[in-house]
Amino acid sequence: MSIDITLTVNGVSHPLAVDPHASLLHTVRDQVGLTGSKEGCDDSECGACMMLIDGRPVNACSYLAVQADGAEVTTVEGLADGNDLTPLQRAFLEKGGVQCGFCTPGMLISATALLRDHPRPTEDQIRIALSGNLCRCTGYDGIVAAVAAAAEQG
Amino acid sequence: MSTYVEARDVAAAVAAMADGARPVAGGTDLVVGARHGKAPLPESIVGIHRIPGLDGISVADGVVRIGALTSHAAILSSPELASATAGLLDASAIVGSHATRANGTLGGNVMNASPAMDTGAPLLCHDASVVLTGPGGTRRVGLAELWTGPGKTSASPDELMEAVELPLPPEGAGSAYVRLQYRRQMEIAVVGAAAYVEVSDGAVSAARVAITALTPVICRVPGSEEALVGRRLGSNDSVSGENPAVWTQTTEIGDAIHAAGQAAAAAATPISDVRASAGYRTAMAAVVTRRAVTAALTRATGGSVTVPASDWSER
Numbered sequence: 466m467s468i469d470i471t472l473t474v475n476g477v478s479h480p481l482a483v484d485p486h487a488s489l490l491h492t493v494r495d496q497v498g499l500t501g502s503k504e505g506c507d508d509s510e511c512g513a514c515m516m517l518i519d520g521r522p523v524n525a526c527s528y529l530a531v532q533a534d535g536a537e538v539t540t541v542e543g544l545a546d547g548n549d550l551t552p553l554q555r556a557f558l559e560k561g562g563v564q565c566g567f568c569t570p571g572m573l574i575s576a577t578a579l580l581r582d583h584p585r586p587t588e589d590q591i592r593i594a595l596s597g598n599l600c601r602c603t604g605y606d607g608i609v610a611a612v613a614a615a616a617e618q619g
Numbered sequence: 620m621s622t623y624v625e626a627r628d629v630a631a632a633v634a635a636m637a638d639g640a641r642p643v644a645g646g647t648d649l650v651v652g653a654r655h656g657k658a659p660l661p662e663s664i665v666g667i668h669r670i671p672g673l674d675g676i677s678v679a680d681g682v683v684r685i686g687a688l689t690s691h692a693a694i695l696s697s698p699e700l701a702s703a704t705a706g707l708l709d710a711s712a713i714v715g716s717h718a719t720r721a722n723g724t725l726g727g728n729v730m731n732a733s734p735a736m737d738t739g740a741p742l743l744c745h746d747a748s749v750v751l752t753g754p755g756g757t758r759r760v761g762l763a764e765l766w767t768g769p770g771k772t773s774a775s776p777d778e779l780m781e782a783v784e785l786p787l788p789p790e791g792a793g794s795a796y797v798r799l800q801y802r803r804q805m806e807i808a809v810v811g812a813a814a815y816v817e818v819s820d821g822a823v824s825a826a827r828v829a830i831t832a833l834t835p836v837i838c839r840v841p842g843s844e845e846a847l848v849g850r851r852l853g854s855n856d857s858v859s860g861e862n863p864a865v866w867t868q869t870t871e872i873g874d875a876i877h878a879a880g881q882a883a884a885a886a887a888t889p890i891s892d893v894r895a896s897a898g899y900r901t902a903m904a905a906v907v908t909r910r911a912v913t914a915a916l917t918r919a920t921g922g923s924v925t926v927p928a929s930d931w932s933e934r
Binding site for chain 1: 715
């Protein structure tokens, strides 16, 4: 049985028919066609799939698409304005917060939520907030420095 | 064939549950468990995440009410709960990651009845009950009667948990929850303990202690409580909340804290699993209990214990 829902992703409404068990991640990747959000562990450990739902950070691999009916979903594609990157995205480039890039969409979403709630986070707050986002390349220091630098720029 | 409906009110949710649907709110147990291979997703699901009035925190007539849909993040940002139930904040602060805390609800945590759930021991120490509504009406059930085994409750499958209620603590009360953890986030309690104390006229006038991941169901430890009640805090102790080391010295209260820890270890019947052996868990039961009691006493006497108390007690 398919359920008709309307998913608003990065400000664009998508009328969709989804299986009740379909994850938000697979729905956004396969039906909406936005593949920035990644599938890593598929059970909420790694954060590569993270999106914002009405501003809340969510592991989209483990969230039912039907529950997001009518909600505002933000993916990594929705952060920049065209080619105009956010201060956080620019800081990731400048501070070496990106290597292979697989964790980056989730890191950016997670850090965006942090900076909205805590515009001037301490290093400890940054590390706590990003602890649900695993990176196997950078050793995290570049990522933490990027978030701190973005906060400095306000 | 799987089905899904979204309930707009409690009656619709209860009707769906009476027809066999399982409720989902944040999905951080039900959906994650399915992804993890623990149990497949139920064929019939009712979304309860947008039922009006099921979230929110209120204090009225001496009762603190926390709606079932209240997220851990909302608990953490509540000034009312910060002063009344600091031990609950200690727990909500260390559930999963910030994404878990933004979506995971108190109702889900309590009704999943994990022996390792972080919010269980502090709620038990705060003498909390759940408000359950089913086709036959609404009833209140104490947590000790609610949890019947690992993952099992006495709630009927067609009863929806609407809220947690607990008595507003009096002046001079303090609570804390401490877990043993291998990392500070994205962790499940190796073992944990919560304590609630009331201090009046320089002595412990009431004490409740509960243990986490040490028994099949999170439970109170009467022996720990008896060890504490009536014990006097020395005149130096009561003003030394900033210096918890004093509690571990050989004083009347220091000895009582030690005895409370020993009683918790004696009450423990833990399992061995990937996180720890039963022997290690039993040994650590005494340690986390001492830390939780120390943090609760410190708060009760006006001292500062930052949230989460697990980090505070390891510093």
